[in-house]
Amino acid sequence: MTLLRTKSIEQTLAASEEEGHRLKRRLSALDLTVFGIGVIIGAGIFTLTGRAARDYAGPSIALSFVIGAIVCGLAALCYAEFASTVPISGSAYTFSYATLGELVAWIIGWDLLLEMMLGASVVAQGWSEYLVTLLGQLGITWPPSIGPGSHFDLLSFVLIAGLTLLIAAGIKESLRVNLVLVGVKLFIVLFVIIAGLFYVKRENWSPFIPPSSPGQAASGLSTPVLQWVSGMTPATFGVLGIMAGAAIVFFAYIGFDVVATTAEEAKNPQRDLPIGIIGSLIICTILYMAVSLVITGMVKYPNIDPKAALATAFLDVGRSGFATLISAGAVAGLTTVVMTLLIGATRVTFAMSRDRLLPGGLSQTHPRTGTPVRLTLIIGIVVALVAALTPIGKLEEMVNIGTLSAFMLVSLAIPVLRKRRPDLKRSFRVPGSPVVPWLSALFCLYLILNLSIETWLRFIIWMLLGFAIYFFYSRSHSRLETGDAAGALDSGMPQMLDEG
Incomplete structure (x- = not known):
């Protein structure tokens, strides 16, 4: 079937070496680790922990983080095998193109764009709120008419515009700034942990798993799909609350991908x-x-401020100076998240453009910076306008469903590629394959089903838009369709990769 046509690993590698469409290899293991920490630490700690604890799981939100980490850990093993075997820009999109076919690759690429572009917008708005809070603590009043929640959030727009210019200047330059900000962020996080221990009250952890109860967070269109399908009474807290919390705080882990x-x-x-x-x-x-x-030990979970949980926790115990320091750390921390998501969105779109599923001119790299400057500016403008003009609210769940869908498909692709290309050199192999990849896909599906009906409806609309673009443009312009030399369909047996 033409929809399941795949691009061989050799063709993928060849496309990455085309003059004018080639990225520079400049990143070390430390750069990549800092890069991952830069996007993971921030969104979860500074914007989601408080809301998830108050509305879904109470102190047992720590268990929600563990469940999210287990799911991410299994998916991370699959990503590590793919990334070391096919070291090409595009992440899950590129991996799936070589295994599950062009249509699935398009779906994953479209999901990743949802994850990273909308994620950057959501976090930029959180950054704007924290900055206004910080300015207020310093005695500076920001005009509400151009602040967070207004018709035009100037702060989030300026943040994304500035980061876009930095990213366009070069990946190494971006990560130097990222390294400094990640250092600040890690200091603040460790400070919260150490300083907060002195104000923890054990009675605030009791009950550690609050009894299940009906709640506004799980009613109507906010009801998780699994509860709606099974007919169970919508509830928060308890075991279901922990699972629903895991589906929410999963947003905190988008980063390693x-x-x-x-x-x-x-x-x-x-x-x-x-x-x-x-x-x-x-x-x-x-x-x-x-x-x-x-945090749940410092403040009883019903009293947690969902917008600025860390800072207000220290205000509640009379440490306003600590709260100011934490707000400053949150501003630095969320800056790295936005920058990393912008880089990710640019690289995924770059890979899709190079395959001609999007206009090929977007994948042109600048000879000096080695980055796709035109594409970076376009992505930055779109994200800046969405962040400044859209009351995004709870749309971080949209980011979660796009990410989990990509994780699930990548996990399923590992056994497929093992069977199709046993000859490929794999520097890293998922232990326990195919059981571990299957478990990863199953856990991802379970978390997806714990997201709300409202999120699913929005996701369906997003996917219908993606299918329209694919069938009306991408399918006919694809390199596999036009027979371009670097992307032509491999009609014969795949050749061995040159390992020499």
């Missing part, structure tokens, strides 16, 4: 990518659990 989007820019991708992907995930999981336990 963004590392895979920079595979083509890694100096030694076969070694460095698995280190960057798995290393950043492990570090961040430990920090997430520690922070969630400290």
Whole structure:
């Protein structure tokens, strides 16, 4: 079937070497690990922990983070094998093109764009709120008419515009700034953990798993699909609350997959990518659990401020100076998240453009910077306008469903590629295949079913738009359709990769 046509690994590698469409290999294992931490630490700790604890799981939100980490860990193993075997820009999109076919690759690419572009917009709005909070703590009043929640959020627009120009200047330059900001962010997170321990009250953790109860967060269109299908009474807290919380805080882990989007820019991708992907995930999981336990120990979960949980927790115990420091750290931390998501969105779109599923001119790289400057500016403008003009609210769930869908398909692709191409050199192999990839896909599906009906409806609309673009444009312009030399369909037996 033409919809299941695949592009061989050799064709994928050949396309990445085309003059004018080639990225520079400048990133080390440390760069990639910092890159992952830069996007993972931020959204979850600074914007989701408080809301998820108050509305879904109480102190047991720490268990939600563990469940999210397990699902991400299984998916991370699959990403690590793919990224070290096919070190090409595009992450899950590129991997699936070589295994599951062009249509599935398009679906995953479309999902990744939803994840990263909308994710950058959501986090930019959170950054704007924290900056206004910080300015207020310093005695500076920002005009509400151009602040967060207004008709035009100037702060989030300026943030994305500035980061877009930085990313266009070069990947290494971007990651130098990222390294400094990640250092600041890690200091703040460790400060929260250590300082907060002195204000923890054990009675705030009781009950650790609050009894299940009806709640507004799980009624109507907000009801998780699994509860709606099974006929169970919509509820929050309890075991179902922990699972619903895991589906929400999963947003906090999007990051290690963004590392895979920079595979083509890694100096030694076969070694460095698995280190960057798995290393950043492990570090961040430990920090997430520690922070969630400290916050729910400092403040009884019904009283947690969902907008600025960390800062207000210290205000509640009379440490306003600590709250100011944390707000400053949140501003730095969320800056790295937005920058990393912008880079990821640009690299996925770059790969899709190079395959001609999107206009080919978007994949042209600048001879000096080695980056797709035109594409970077377009992505930046779109994300800046969405962040400034759209009351996004709870749309982080849209990011989750796009990410989980991509994770599920990547996990299923591992056994497929093992069977189709046993000859490929794999610097990293998923242990326990095919059982581990199957478990990863199953867990991803379970978390998807714990997302709300409203999220599913929005996701269906997004996918229908994607299918319209594919069938009316991408399918007929694809390199596999036009017979371009670098992307022509491999009609014979695949050749062995040159390992010499």
